[in-house]
Amino acid sequence: MDSAAARDPVPPVAATRPHQITTPFGASREDPWYWLRDDTRENPEVIGYLNAENAYTDAVMTPLAATRDALFDEITGRIKADDASVPYREKGWWYYVRFEEGGEYPVYARRRGSMEAPEEILLDGNALAEGKSYYQIGDWAISPSGARIAWAEDDVGRRQYVLKVKDLATGAVHEDGVAGIAPNLVWGADDETLYYVENHPETLLGYRVKQHRVGAAPAADRLVYEEGDETFYLSITRTRSERYLCIDLRATVSTEMRCAELADPSRLFVFAPRQRDFLYDADHLGGRWVIRTDWRAPNYRLMTVADADVGDRARWQEWIAHREDAFIGGFELFDDFIAFEERSEGLRRVRVIPKAGDSFLVASDEPAYVMGLSTNAEPGTHWLRYGYSSLTTPQSTWEVDVASGERRLLKTDPVLGYDASLYATERLWAPARDGTKIPVSLVYRKGFERNGRAALLQYAYGSYGASSDPRFNLAVPSLLDRGMAYAIAHIRGGQEMGRHWYEDGKLLHKKNSFTDFIDVTDFLVREGYAAKDRVAAAGGSAGGLLMGAVANMAPDRYAVMYAGVPFVDVVTTMLDTSIPLTTNEFDEWGNPAEPVYYEYMLSYSPYDQVKAQDYPALYVDTGLWDSQVQYWEPAKWVARLRAVKTDDNPLLLRTDMEAGHGGKTGRYVRFRRTSEWYAFMLDRLGVR
Template sequence: MTTTLNVPAADLPAPPDAAKKPYTVKAPHGAQRSDEYYWLRDDKRKNPEMLAYLNAENAYVDAVMKPLKPLEDKLYGEIVGRIKQDDSSVPYRERGYWYYTRFETGQDYPIHARRKGSMEDAEQVLLDVNAMAKGKDYFSVGAMEVTQDNQILAWADDAVGRRQYKIRFKNLATGEIYSDVIENTSTDLVWADDNKTLFYVENDPKTLLTVRIKKHVLGTPASKDVLVYEEKDDSFYMGIERSRDDAYICINIHSTVSSEVRCAPAADPKEFFVLAPRQRDVEYDADHLGGRWVIRTNAPGADGKPAPNFKLVTADDGARSIKEWKDWIAHRDDVFVEGFELFDGFTAVAERSNALERLRLIGKDGKEEFVKADEPAFSMGLSVNSEHDTPWLRYTYTSLTTPATTYELNTATGERKLLKRQPVIGYDADKYVTERFWATARDGVKVPVSLVYKKGFEKNGKAALLQYAYGSYGMSMDPGFNSTVVSLLDRGMVYAIAHIRGGQEMGRKWYDDGKLFHKQNTFNDFVDVTADLVKAGYAAPDRVAAYGGSAGGLLMGAIANMAPDKYRVVLSQVPFVDVVTTMLDASIPLTTNEYDEWGNPEKKDYYDYMLSYSPYDNLKKQAYPAMFVGTGLWDSQVQYWEPAKYVARLRDLDTGKQPVLFRTNMDAGHGGKSGRFRRFREQAEMYSFMIDQMQVSADIVAK
C-alpha cells in the first residue's frame, strides 16, 4: 500500500501569509536590496507578531501532517525501537579511574560516571543529566573536566540551546556543588596543576565569538576572574586544551586560513609563549610529548614548496618560530593529513586518500603500516586514547551498513580486540549492501558517492532515493551508519551521500574548489550527482529527495532554485539561506569568522558572487518541489529568521502546487531538541512527509 495525504486542497487550511513591510538592506559600496520580510528578525525572540507567524506555521504543519500521524508514529517506533536503552560507552582509563557514560531504560539523558581501579569497583556518579534536565525544555552538558588530583569536577551546561554555557563545579569527594558559576562561556575547560585554577573561554554575549581566555580560582567571584588573553581579530576562533603529556596548557587560535598556538607550563601557567606567530594562509596545530613538539601544518618547508594537504613537522621544546620546524612526514598531493595522536612508542596519523579515511601507524623505528578495513566505503578514525604510555591504539570504524564500532589494536603484536559494536536492535547487516559510485560533474571532475540499499534492490530506474550532502567548511561527510535510514531502506529506498566539493573528502583542494569564488561547484556537483544516479538506474527521475542542514541547507536552497524539476522533495534543516544579508551584519554570531569561507560582501566582487547563489535572493516565479523546512528559535549558528523569511518569500513566488511546510522548534537551537529520543520525533515527521510525497510504501518491504 502507499500512504498519501489524499486531502483535497480545498479542505486544507491556507498556508500562513506573513505581512510585507518595506525595508532596504544596504551595502557599504552602495548596493541596495529590498527585504520585505526583514521584520521577522527579533534578536530577543519576543516580538508578538513574529511569534504569532511562527506559531501559525507550526499549526499549518500540524494540520497538513495530521493524516500522516500514524506513519510518523510508526517510523518513530521503528527508530527508537532500534536503540538499546540501557546502553553505555566504552570506558577509558585516566589517572587511575575508568570513565564512561551510560543510559538507563526510558531516560532521555546520560549519566556520567567513573570507577576507581577497575570496572568491577563501585560506581561514582559524576553527573546525572536526567535529574539536571528535569523540568527544562532543553538541556545539554557540553564538557566536563576533572582536576589532576581527581577531586573536583568542572562542567559546562546550556539550558536554552544557544550554546552559551554556564560553568559549574562539584567536589567529587563530598558531592558538594560549589556556589561558583561562570556565565557566557564556550565548552573548553582546562585545570592547572594546582587543582583550583580553571582556564576557560569567554564568549561575547551578542556575537557569541570566543573573545577572551580567563582563569577562575575556586571560591572567588567570577567577576574577579583574571584576563589571560584577548583576541582582537574577530575573524578568529579560540579554544584551550592540555598537551598530550600534560606538560602544557595551550590556547589554540584559528581562522579559516590562519592559526596560532600559545602555551604555558601547566605547573605554572603565568605566561603564555607563542609557538609560531600567525601568518596569513599558514595553518598549524601542535602537540607535545617526549620533549618535542609535533605539528600538523600547511606551511612551506625550507624548499619553499606549499603543503596544501598538510604534513607533520617536529620542533625542539624551546622552538618559537616556523624556521625551527623540521619536516617529518612529507606532504603528498594525493593524501590529506587530517590529524595525529602521539604515543611513547608510535604515532597514529589520520589521513584521507581517494575519499576514504585511513590510519597510518609510524613506529619509533620508522616502520609504517595501515589499519585494515573490509568494505569499499567506510569511515575510520581515532577514538579516545587518553594515555600515551601504551602500545594499544583505540580507533572507530563504521560504514553505511556497519554500526559504530570501537576496536583496540596492539601496535606491537598486531592483536585486535573488538571493544564494542553499537547494538542496533533487530538490525541484520547482511541484509544491506553499500557501494562506492563515481559521478561526473559538468566540468569533468569525478565526485565520489557512497550508497546503501537493501539486498534485492534492482537498478531499474524505478526506486525512490534520498540524497544527502553538506559541502562546506572542509567538513567531510563520511559514510557512517545511520540507524534512522534503515527505515527508508526497508521500504525499498536508496540512500546516497554525495561527497561534493566544499568538503575535504578528496583533500584540501576539494575544499578550496568549493568555497569563496568557487562555491557554485558545490551546488553543481550535487545536481550532477543526482543526474548520474538517475541515469545509472538507482532512482526514478521523479522520485528523488534532497536533504541537507545548516550550510547543507544553503545547498538545498541553491539546488531548489537551480534545478527544481530534478527533486520531488527537498528537506532542509536550519538552512543558511540569506547569505548576503547575514554576512553584511557583523553583529550576527559567527559572521566575521566566516569571511574566508564565503567572502566579505562589503567588497563588491564578493557581494556580487554571493548574491548570484544566495537562496533567498534567487527565489523566482517557478514551480518548486515539496519542501519541509525546519529551524530552532534559539539557534545561534543560523538564526531562525533566515528560514522564516525564506519560506515567506517562497510562498509568494512558488507557482507549483506542492506543499511547503515550515516547522520551528520553539525551545531548541541549532541541533534540535535535546535528549536521545525527542529528536527522533522530528526526524520521523520529516521522513513521513517525504515518504508520502514520493509514494513510497508505508509498509516495510519483505525481502
C-alpha cells in the same frame, strides 16, 4: 500526485514591509520580510507568525500522524535502553558513559582500578535536566587529583554555557555563577584552578581566556588572554604531556597558538605568529613538539621542533612528508608511535607510524567506511583505540596492537532488530559537468534492483572542509526496508579528496558544490538507482544553503527536500558583523562589502534567487534560539517562497521554540523531527 499531505490546510501569509539593505559601496536591495528578525525573541507578531507556521505544519501532517508515530517507534526501537560506552583508563580510573532505561540523557561514571569496583556517578544528565525543556552538557573535565569535576551546561539551546564544579567526595556543587562561556574547560596545575573561554555578549563567540578559582566570584577571575580580531575562533587545550595550556586561535586561512606552562599562564609564548595562508596545530610529548601544518604542503605534513626552539619556524624539521594523494588530519602522540587520520581515495583512514618499523594503514573489510581516532587517554600504551563505521556497520570501537598488528573488536553499538547482512553498500564515482569525478557512498537493502523505479534520498553538506563520511545512521534502515536507496554525495567544499576539494568549493568556486550535487543526482537516476520523479534531497545548516541553491537551480530534479536550520540569506547575514559567525567566515564565503563577492554571493543566495517557478515539496526546520543560523533566515525564505512559487506543493516551516541549532538533545526526542520529515518525504515519494 494525489497526496494526503497536499490537501485542505491554508498556509499563513507573512506581511511585507519596505526595508532596504545597503552595502558600504552603495549597492542596495529590497528585503520586505526583514521585519521577521527579532533579536529579543519576544515580539508577539513574530512569535505569532512562527506559531502559525507550526500550526499549519501540524495541520498538514495530521493525515500522516500514524506514519510519523510508527517511524518514531521503529527508529527509537533500535536504541538499546541501557547501553554504555567502552570504558577507558586514565590515572587509575575507568571512565564511561551509560544510559538508563527510559533516560533521555547520559550518565557519566567511573570505577577505580577495574570495572568490577563500585560505580561512582560523576554527572547524571537525567537528574540535571529534570524540569527543563532543553538541556545539554557541552564539556566536562576531571581535576588533576580526580577529586572534582567541572562541566559546562546549557538549558536554553543558545550555546551559551554556565560553569559548574562538583566535589565528588561529598556531591557538593559550587554555584559560582560563571555564565556566557563556551563548552571548553581545562584544569590548571591543581584542583582549585580552571581555565575557560568567555563568549562575547554580542557576537556570542569566544574571545577571552580566563582563570577561575573554584568558589570565587566571577568578578575575581583573572584575564589570561583577549583576542581582538573577530575573524578568529578561540579555544583552549592542554597538551598531551599535561605540561602546557595552549590557546588555539583559528580563522579559515590562518592559525596561531599561544602556550604557557599550566602552573604559570602569565608567561604565554607564541608558537608561530599568524599569517594568511598558513595553518598549523601542535601537541607536546617527550620533550618535543609535533606540528601538523600546511606550510608548503596543501595536504599537510608533520614536523617537529625541540622545546628550546619553539617560536622559530626555521627550526622546524620535517617528519612525515606531504603527499599529493593523501590529506593528513588529526593526530595523537604516544610514547612509542604516532597515529593520525588520513584521507585518501575519498575515505578517512587511520595510519600508524611506530618508532621502529614501517608505517601502516589500519585494515578494513568494506569498500566505503570511516575510521577515526578514539579515546586514547594514556600515551604509554602499545594499543591504539579507534572508531569504525560504515553505511551498513553501526559505530564500532576497535583497538590494534601497534607492535603485532593484531586487531580486536571491543564493541559494536547495539542496534536492536538490525541485521547488517541484509544491506549492501557501494562506492561510486559520478562525473561532474566539468569532468571531475565526485565520490558517492550508497546503501540499500539486498535485493534492490537498479530498474529506474526506486525512491532515493540524497544527502550532502559540502562546506568548511567538513567531510560527510559514510557512517551508520540509525534512522536510515527505515527507508531501506521500504525499498529506498540512500546516497551521500561527497561534493566539493568538503575535504574528502584533500585540501583542493575544499578550495574548489568555497569563495568564488562555491557554485561547484551545488552543481556537483545536481550532477550526482543525474548520474544516479541515469544509472537506474532511482526514478527521476522519486528523488528526495536533504542537508542542514550550510547543507541547508545547498538545498536552497539546488531548489532554485534544478527544482525539477527533486520531488521533496529537507532544509534543516538552513543558511539561506547569505548576503544579508554576511553584511551584518553583529551576527555570530559572520566575521569569522569572510574567507569561507567572501566579504559582500567587496563588489566581486557581493555579486557572486547574490547570484546563488537562496533567499535572493527565489523566482516564479515550480518548487519541490519542502520541509524546513529551525530553532528559535539558534545562534549559528538565526531563525529568521529560514522564516524569511519560506515567506518569500510562499509569495513567489507557482506550484501547490506543500511548504512546511517547523520552528522548535525551545531549542537552537542542533534541535533537541535527548537520545529519543531528537528523532521526533526525523520521523516527521521521513513521514512527509515517504508520502511525497509514494513510498508505502
